Amino acid sequence: MSRFPVENIRNFSIIAHVDHGKSTLADRLLEMTGAIAKTERNKQVLDKLQVERERGITVKAQTASLFYMYNGQTYLLNLIDTPGHVDFSYEVSRSISACQGVLLIVDANQGIQAQTVANFYLAFEAQLTIIPVLNKIDLKNADPERVASQIEKVFDIPKEDCIRISAKLGTNVDQVLEEIVKRIPPPVARGDEPFKALVFDSTFDHYRGVVTNIALFGGQVSKGDKIMSAHAGKVYEVNEVGILRPEEQPTDRLYGGQVGYLIAGMKEVKEAQIGDTLFHQKHPVEALPGFKPAKAMVFAGMYPVDQSEYSSLRSAVDRLTLNDSSVTVQRDSSHALGAGWRLGFLGLLHMEVFNQRLEQEYNASVIMTVPTVPYKAVFSSAKLIKGHRGVQKNMVYIDDQRVMMKYLFPLNEVIVDFYDHLKSLSSGYASFDYEDAGYQPADLVKMDILLNGKPVEELAMIVHRDKAYSSGKALCERLKDCIPRQLFEIAVQAAIGSKVMARETIKAYRKNVLAKCYGGDITRKMKLLKKQAEGKKKMRRIGNIEVPKDAFISVLKRKDK
Numbered sequence: 001m002s003r004f005p006v007e008n009i010r011n012f013s014i015i016a017h018v019d020h021g022k023s024t025l026a027d028r029l030l031e032m033t034g035a036i037a038k039t040e041r042n043k044q045v046l047d048k049l050q051v052e053r054e055r056g057i058t059v060k061a062q063t064a065s066l067f068y069m070y071n072g073q074t075y076l077l078n079l080i081d082t083p084g085h086v087d088f089s090y091e092v093s094r095s096i097s098a099c100q101g102v103l104l105i106v107d108a109n110q111g112i113q114a115q116t117v118a119n120f121y122l123a124f125e126a127q128l129t130i131i132p133v134l135n136k137i138d139l140k141n142a143d144p145e146r147v148a149s150q151i152e153k154v155f156d157i158p159k160e161d162c163i164r165i166s167a168k169l170g171t172n173v174d175q176v177l178e179e180i181v182k183r184i185p186p187p188v189a190r191g192d193e194p195f196k197a198l199v200f201d202s203t204f205d206h207y208r209g210v211v212t213n214i215a216l217f218g219g220q221v222s223k224g225d226k227i228m229s230a231h232a233g234k235v236y237e238v239n240e241v242g243i244l245r246p247e248e249q250p251t252d253r254l255y256g257g258q259v260g261y262l263i264a265g266m267k268e269v270k271e272a273q274i275g276d277t278l279f280h281q282k283h284p285v286e287a288l289p290g291f292k293p294a295k296a297m298v299f300a301g302m303y304p305v306d307q308s309e310y311s312s313l314r315s316a317v318d319r320l321t322l323n324d325s326s327v328t329v330q331r332d333s334s335h336a337l338g339a340g341w342r343l344g345f346l347g348l349l350h351m352e353v354f355n356q357r358l359e360q361e362y363n364a365s366v367i368m369t370v371p372t373v374p375y376k377a378v379f380s381s382a383k384l385i386k387g388h389r390g391v392q393k394n395m396v397y398i399d400d401q402r403v404m405m406k407y408l409f410p411l412n413e414v415i416v417d418f419y420d421h422l423k424s425l426s427s428g429y430a431s432f433d434y435e436d437a438g439y440q441p442a443d444l445v446k447m448d449i450l451l452n453g454k455p456v457e458e459l460a461m462i463v464h465r466d467k468a469y470s471s472g473k474a475l476c477e478r479l480k481d482c483i484p485r486q487l488f489e490i491a492v493q494a495a496i497g498s499k500v501m502a503r504e505t506i507k508a509y510r511k512n513v514l515a516k517c518y519g520g521d522i523t524r525k526m527k528l529l530k531k532q533a534e535g536k537k538k539m540r541r542i543g544n545i546e547v548p549k550d551a552f553i554s555v556l557k558r559k560d561k
């Protein structure tokens with residue numbers, strides 16, 4: 001591609017609350033500019049991963065360059081897709097750092113929701129031009145007038161600035177393209193400065209190594225150039241550059257103001273850290289500010305179902321984390337489940353998506369333990385301090401039907417099923433977003449699970465003192481169902497220190513495998529005894545109690561699995 005005049009380039013993202021129609025609008029924009037053909041099969045082209053198509057959510061940001069004719073001139077519109085779910089706001093913030101403007105999509109029926117507000121602030125703080133787009137005006141209950149007033153009240157954007165569209169039917173989508181050209185400023189880049197590019201995403205390709213997505217803040221880059229990354233400080237030769245349409249389309253060169261991809265023989269994603277700056281080896285530049293690293297909020301243990309699959313699972317985890325650098329990985333091991341890892345995720349959906357990608361893309365079968373959140377323990381009598389469980393911070397009326405409330409909650413209370421409860425209590429109307437508010441003192445206790453008095457370390461957990469009884473009781477009941485009866489009685493107890501909170505009893509029972517065998521067929525008897533011995537291998541002894549591995553798995557696995 002020859003040099004494209006910077007004045008005719010627009011770099012933008014679409015931001016929205018989940019399901020407000022971002023991917024549908026992206027598809028329409030791609031169709032109308034001829035990047036893709038208008039067929040049913042092309043639905044949600046930017047949602048590339050299988051898990052994204054299945055769940056109907058965007059996980060990874062994707063990029064597409066569109067050519068658009070307006071007033072007799074060709075414009076290059078670079079669309080950077082962003083995920084809408086609260087767990088992936090890290091992806092949103094890095095996508096918008098490559099842009100000068102955003103389309104803020106709001107469902108004309110639902111109005112402003114939690115992630116509309118969160119995403120608005122990400123764009124506002126980055127000083128981007130914000131174009132409000134009211135989508136789904138074709139719906140019977142759509143009330144674009146009310147939603148435009150909400151936007152004026154909450155974001156201080158005049159309601160006349162809202163574009164009213166139906167992404168599904170294509171109504172007024174041409175206006176969106178026009179307004180992108182009119183309202184969003186072109187990137188600032190001159191042709192004569194040294195090459196300087198921001199790495200805003202990177203993926204790992206088995207054959208070609210790391211593919212980086214870059215936004216050029218200045219200069220130009222082409223095949224054969226020797227470049228360096230500010231973070232890793234290594235020199236690479238550029239093998240290929242190009243634009244994304246949305247599939248890779250090699251070009252001779254990329255110029256300042258453009259967005260595209262670059263391949264330069266990097267073997268590991270660590271070498272191309274997201275937020276890093278690339279420049280020509282001979283012309284060092286000041287590094288761009290980069291991004292705050294993503295912070296893991298939810299932790300879970302992960303183990304292969306069968307230990308013989310440990311090494312293949314390890315390489316699957318390695319490769320998947322190359323494509324998702326926001327997952328933290330630490331090796332871990334457990335008596336019952338063998339060698340595994342302790343993984344950190346941005347949220348629960350992020351964890352589920354990671355698990356699903358392991359299964360779908362790497363054919364791995366794994367056991368995930370119950371997710372937990374990080375705690376800081378202070379070993380002193382100050383633990384006696386009463387903890388807060390949910391403190392209201394403020395409340396703002398968006399209009400006469402909607403209110404935005406801010407609370408301070410312990411993370412542990414919100415990660416597992418808070419969102420589902422909120423949705424069912426409000427018949428699906430309430431939406432929710434959260435950000436880290438730091439550590440707070442709380443009355444937490446370590447609860448042990450004992451089998452005939454012996455603690456089972458894998459099942460120990462940290463709980464709030466007020467919830468110790470109910471969680472202990474539930475766990476004892478689940479264990480009772482999972483551990484087979486044995487020759488003696490087993491006491492299953494939940495205890496805090498020496499104080500027992502809950503107890504279940506598993507009655508004694510003799511499993512006589514030979515009972516089915518009448519007659520004197522010795523080979524049959526041997527076979528049955530051998531089978532029983534094999535079964536024992538899958539057991540773990542706690543004291544003199546045999547606990548099947550499956551018992552740990554079913555107790556540790558989340559209830560809905």
Ligand SMILES: Nc1nc2c(ncn2[C@@H]2O[C@H](COP(=O)(O)OP(=O)(O)OP(=O)(O)O)[C@@H](O)[C@H]2O)c(=O)[nH]1
Binds near residue numbers: 084
């Ligand atoms: N009636 C109507 N439905 C729409 C319109 N735009 C999108 N939808 C529907 O709304 C649902 C969500 O649309 P998506 O485009 O997947 O939403 P999204 O914002 O990309 O969702 P995430 O990628 O998960 O953030 C789908 O069922 C769409 O068919 C519209 O203009 N009118």
